Amino acid sequence: MIGTLTLDQLRVLTTIAETGSFSAAGRKLGRVQSAISQTVTTLEDTQGVTLFDRSGFRPVLTDVGRVLVAQAHSVLASAARFEAVAAGTRAGVEPELAIAIDPLVPTAAFIDSLHALRTAFPYLPVSFSTEGLGGAERRLRRGDAALALCVLLPSVPEDVAALPLLGIDLVPVVSPVHPLAGLDRPVTAADLDEHIQLVLSDPAAPDGPSYGILGTRTWRFVDLARRLDFLLAGLGWCRMPDYLVAPYLADGRLRPLTIEGDPARATGPLTIYAAHMRNRVLGRAGSWLLGELQTRLA
Template identity: 40%
Template sequence: MLDALTLDQLRVFVTVAESGSFRSGAARLFRVQSAISHAIANLEAELGVALFDRGGHRPVLTAEGHALLANARDILLRIDVMRARARSLGEGVELELSLTVDTLFPAAVVGKALSEMRVAYPDVSIRLAVEPLGGPPTALIEKRSTLSLLVGENFRDPRIAQEAICAVKQVAVVSSNHPLGQWPKDEKIGVPDLADHLQIVLTDPSPLSDGRSFGVLSPQTCRVSSQDAKHAMIVAGLGWGRLPLWQVERDLRDGRLVRIASKALGRNSEIASEAYLAHRIDQPLGPAAEAFRHALMRSAAGI
């Protein structure tokens, strides 16, 4: 009967499927291999289907195993959420609030929200990291941060809950001394023209974007590891690229940078991306994190 299923059997099933063998699953769970084999055999007997084909060198998921693996993962995730909620009911205020922020998000808005949180919880320490692209979601997946601020739609994950808070505008800019910055006003810049010039591009510190490029139009690129470096290279006239509007407003006003006159880069060379406050669904927010969340919503309202 299915009532005899245990969470331990499901956890063993998922671990073996993810590790690729009974031996690797046993090592990951710190058990002997015979115990792992016994747990899988009992689960198969309870379900009435074979989960693994054991005919080869390594066990391979059967069609039934593939179909039921998603259910097993979902059940375990829901149990983890329940445990986390129960744990939060018995715990007080966090000792530390760890936060990873997308480099596109305005730091001043984060600072204002953290300052408000500290008024209510002055004893809570803060650990803040600023990372591009896949850095913020990876910090959540690896449990290095309680909260992350993500910009854009490129890194969705079922383990992460996201709440939209505001839009972040990015502008395609270039130095006013660069050839693209001195383009005749009566001529539009096309993609072939952009491809003739070096594009300054951020690199991703995480593996989430392996084999993927975001907004790269030129075969000539200069890849940098920080938003500040990207900004400095564009101001210096090395190449062109997109930067958040909050970072370049003064440069545009003072004439150091100009918008690139190309509709291929958005209306008025501008695009808007949604920003999200995110956390793991199995790690509910504590009082300080909730206070920061509410303060951030207020602080971001004026963006």
């Protein structure tokens, strides 16, 4: 019962609208026509409206009837989601799955996995947030996210369960209009020290762990897109994910830099993890998504 309504009344109303008659609705719902008529009459009386014009051979929705049928569909859909979430929770599915993602994570495979998650758990409420560097881990620790796709620097904390998903090569690049692009040799630390390095940083901890910073002159950015704009404009050099800059290198809008004695080359690719707190075990949907991501990115 919802106030003076019942879900059954709304179901009868929408079924009549779909089938076109009281008798057809009765057949679909397995009830006699008189029961359908009585349900509609009760609904009209309690709401003080006329839902159907019965003057013709078939009942025709009134203007208010058409509006209320649309509302009834919405209420019934919400009720179905309510029941599905409750049933899923009884079966071990979390009532909501909150996911946070760092800016360096490539999104294509993740989007495909989210589509698959929606198919596997169609009624699961999913919340999603993109974070600055380090933000996804903070959301995990605050309990605002159950799962994070993130970089963990300088290493994986002991209280975080982290599954390595893929490695990201960060390649040093520069605009062809930048002075460093005109050097016909590997650049040195002294060369780089004269120019601005565009750095992706954690806005909440700007002096925290960093990766691949060589120069003393840095401009700090929270998101990759803004940093890419500055890079293409020739305002500095930086390390960018290879998957992101590949088309710009191919068409000449960016050029690769070879750095003499680059310490980042020795450390190899930067690892992207799927992480959750060890003391908060993932539910069925989160575990399913974790396996899906691992399979898709393998």
